[in-house]
Amino acid sequence: MRGEVSLTLRRGERLCLYGYSGAGKTVLLRALLGLRPRRGEVVWHILPASVGYAAQHPRLFPRATVIQQVIWCAALHAIPLSVHGSRIHELLEQWGLQTHRRRQVRHLSAGEQVRLELCCAMAVASQLLVVDGLLEQLDERSRARFWEEVDARCARRELALLYATHSAREAELADQVLMLHEGRVLALDTPEHLRTDAEVEPIRLEPTSGSEQARLQAVWQQDGETHLIIQRTPTMEDVLQALIRRGGLR
Amino acid sequence: MRALLRLWAMCVWLTVSSPLYWVLVALAVWLLWRYSLSPWTWAVTGGGTVALTLLASAFLESGRSLRERARLAQANLAVLSALGATFLCLWLVTCLLGLSLLEIGK
Numbered sequence: 598m599r600g601e602v603s604l605t606l607r608r609g610e611r612l613c614l615y616g617y618s619g620a621g622k623t624v625l626l627r628a629l630l631g632l633r634p635r636r637g638e639v640v641w642h643i644l645p646a647s648v649g650y651a652a653q654h655p656r657l658f659p660r661a662t663v664i665q666q667v668i669w670c671a672a673l674h675a676i677p678l679s680v681h682g683s684r685i686h687e688l689l690e691q692w693g694l695q696t697h698r699r700r701q702v703r704h705l706s707a708g709e710q711v712r713l714e715l716c717c718a719m720a721v722a723s724q725l726l727v728v729d730g731l732l733e734q735l736d737e738r739s740r741a742r743f744w745e746e747v748d749a750r751c752a753r754r755e756l757a758l759l760y761a762t763h764s765a766r767e768a769e770l771a772d773q774v775l776m777l778h779e780g781r782v783l784a785l786d787t788p789e790h791l792r793t794d795a796e797v798e799p800i801r802l803e804p805t806s807g808s809e810q811a812r813l814q815a816v817w818q819q820d821g822e823t824h825l826i827i828q829r830t831p832t833m834e835d836v837l838q839a840l841i842r843r844g845g846l847r
Numbered sequence: 848m849r850a851l852l853r854l855w856a857m858c859v860w861l862t863v864s865s866p867l868y869w870v871l872v873a874l875a876v877w878l879l880w881r882y883s884l885s886p887w888t889w890a891v892t893g894g895g896t897v898a899l900t901l902l903a904s905a906f907l908e909s910g911r912s913l914r915e916r917a918r919l920a921q922a923n924l925a926v927l928s929a930l931g932a933t934f935l936c937l938w939l940v941t942c943l944l945g946l947s948l949l950e951i952g953k
Contacts, residue, residue: 672850
């Protein structure tokens with residue numbers, strides 16, 4: 598990472614670290630969590646044991662069963678989860694792992710291991726959930742369940758979410774987006790402000806059908822050629838590209 | 848206390864479910880029987896077997912899992928206690944197991 602980062606995350610907020618691969622998202626997340634050396638200060642107003650962290654590569658015990666893995670993670674955080682309790686079965690049901698509860702982790706598919714990593718993080722995250730690039734690996738159903746749960750807990754101001762992604766779709770769902778590129782912070786703001794401040798140019802396209810022509814907003818001529826301008830809401834990727842070209846927000 | 852017991856159970860399970868543990872125990876028992884080593888040598892060998900398997904299962908096999916999770920949860924002391932208790936418990940069991948096998952084999 599080059600340069601400085603200053604950010605505050607409050608309960609109920611969702612902060613996204615967004616950038617292409619190699620932008621420094623994981624490095625920043627791990628430095629914030631104290632899992633790699635850093636300069637500067639991170640002030641936590643919550644107990645470290647209340648942080649649930651889902652790493653980019655699931656960190657699971659290959660010979661543990663699914664239910665053992667969740668219970669052991671909870672035990673590390675001193676959370677009393679019992680095999681016979683309802684909470685663990687709710688969690689496994691929510692992540693579609695209930696039928697696999699007696700299976701060893703090494704026999705799960707890659708997608709199931711991702712779900713288990715997230716399940717463990719959710720089980721222990723009582724105040725802050727940190728997710729490093731796993732959301733884009735989830736199938737649609739699990740992704741919807743994840744956001745449903747996070748939305749509900751954020752709305753009750755129980756939980757804050759800090760997540761890293763290279764998916765523009767996931768970044769749109771954050772309250773604040775920290776844009777990174779090649780280890781440098783380009784901007785930190787709400788998605789709406791970023792769209793406005795980044796001054797993304799409208800996209801010029803040639804129409805291919807009548808329906809597309811109907812959506813055209815304007816016609817622009819340059820050097821004798823006609824460009825048809827389609828106005829659409831810029832995505833987070835459009836904003837990121839604009840910021841990369843410009844070297845950050847002015 | 849309950850969490851500590853769970854962590855102890857986790858360490859025991861990680862060790863006894865490891866093929867490495869059983870291979871090393873079998874090798875040590877064979878060496879003990881073949882070369883008529885003293886029970887003290889067996890005690891040291893058994894301790895080494897348990898320590899090696901425990902460290903390999905807890906820290907190598909699962910990548911950085913246990914170390915990172917313990918660090919994040921600030922549960923280093925609890926994990927060390929569980930590892931220590933597991934080592935003592937399994938060392939005793941391994942020693943008794945080896946000596947019993949030798950008695951049977953005589």
